Amino acid sequence: MTVETSFLGITLANPLMNASGVHCMTVAEMDELAQSAAGAFVTKTATRDYRAGNPQPRYVDVPLGSINSMGLPNEGLAYYLDYCLARQNQQALQFLSVVGLSYDEIVENLRTIEASDYQGVTEFNLSCPNVPGKPQIAYDFELTERLLTEVFSFFTKPLGLKLPPYFDIAHFDQMAAILNRFPLTYVNCVNSIGNGLYIDVDKEQVVIKPKGGFGGLGGDYIKPTALANVRAFHQRLNPSIKIIGTGGVRTGQDVFEHILCGASLVQVGTALHQEGVGIFERLVAELEAIMEAKGYTCLEDFQGKLREIN
Numbered sequence: 033m034t035v036e037t038s039f040l041g042i043t044l045a046n047p048l049m050n051a052s053g054v055h056c057m058t059v060a061e062m063d064e065l066a067q068s069a070a071g072a073f074v075t076k077t078a079t080r081d082y083r084a085g086n087p088q089p090r091y092v093d094v095p096l097g098s099i100n101s102m103g104l105p106n107e108g109l110a111y112y113l114d115y116c117l118a119r120q121n122q123q124a125l126q127f128l129s130v131v132g133l134s135y136d137e138i139v140e141n142l143r144t145i146e147a148s149d150y151q152g153v154t155e156f157n158l159s160c161p162n163v164p165g166k167p168q169i170a171y172d173f174e175l176t177e178r179l180l181t182e183v184f185s186f187f188t189k190p191l192g193l194k195l196p197p198y199f200d201i202a203h204f205d206q207m208a209a210i211l212n213r214f215p216l217t218y219v220n221c222v223n224s225i226g227n228g229l230y231i232d233v234d235k236e237q238v239v240i241k242p243k244g245g246f247g248g249l250g251g252d253y254i255k256p257t258a259l260a261n262v263r264a265f266h267q268r269l270n271p272s273i274k275i276i277g278t279g280g281v282r283t284g285q286d287v288f289e290h291i292l293c294g295a296s297l298v299q300v301g302t303a304l305h306q307e308g309v310g311i312f313e314r315l316v317a318e319l320e321a322i323m324e325a326k327g328y329t330c331l332e333d334f335q336g337k338l339r340e341i342n
């Protein structure tokens with residue numbers, strides 16, 4: 033029995049990796065990830081220039097997950113691109129997460145990556161909920177289509193999209209119809225559930241400073257939504273477009289559920305932030321135990337095979 037998997041023809045020891053934004057802001061954090069049991073890693077979403085991000089406190093772990101309004105702090109695209117270029121011969125599979133603060137900057141950043149010797153995967157983040165004044169790109173279907181049309185007029189390297197959660201069947205249909213028109217490597221479902229609110233009852237106060245306390249939710253809160261988005265897009269997208277499952281992963285069972293819904297890789301955010309990189313060994317062991325108990329010998333035995341009630 034094995035939890036090995038392959039992505040873009042590259043064999044990975046397991047389907048697990050970090051979620052962008054968690055444990056991937058600096059070289060030190062990314063090196064620690066690279067040395068961990070994680071099968072792959074992704075960088076913090078980069079903009080062209082360095083960003084300090086929103087004022088603190090801007091990330092808080094809470095009993096059922098986390099709330100954050102980081103505000104896209106990052107060292108700038110060159111920092112992460114240089115990191116990936118320097119290590120792309122040693123690391124099996126790298127994911128470089130990117131966005132821009134404007135349409136033109138997004139195009140510029142993707143042109144920078146295209147012009148580089150980067151051989152890894154690019155994750156285009158369409159779903160950052162925390163840049164004040166910037167609505168999430170992926171909730172604007174026309175803008176998404178316009179951007180993807182322009183990007184794929186020049187971008188030839190493997191490209192995936194980080195999507196926000198959708199909550200309406202019509203939106204799954206509309207978005208999938210758009211995505212199926214492009215040679216995407218994958219879609220990553222889901223980013224945090226945007227603009228939640230967590231309250232400290234003793235202080236009768238919000239817990240994060242930016243945006244009046246509104247922030248993206250992660251953790252246990254979002255697993256049912258994450259699973260539904262993985263399943264919905266797995267059912268609707270061309271099989272050539274893989275699904276990465278993100279959201280609410282804390283145990284091997286959560287990993288199993290994401291794969292059952294159709295995920296090829298599974299990312300860990302909130303729980304990684306809370307437990308550290310040791311979580312990957314634990315998740316692998318727990319997933320193996322579930323597969324053993326069910327008599328599965330590989331991920332393909334159950335991947336995408338969620339049953340409905342007929």
Ligand SMILES: O=C(O)c1[nH]c(=O)[nH]c(=O)c1I
Nearest residue numbers: 101102103104160162224248
């Ligand atoms: O506030 C952030 O930096 C952030 N926070 C999130 O929860 N998702 C994102 O994609 C981003 I770029």
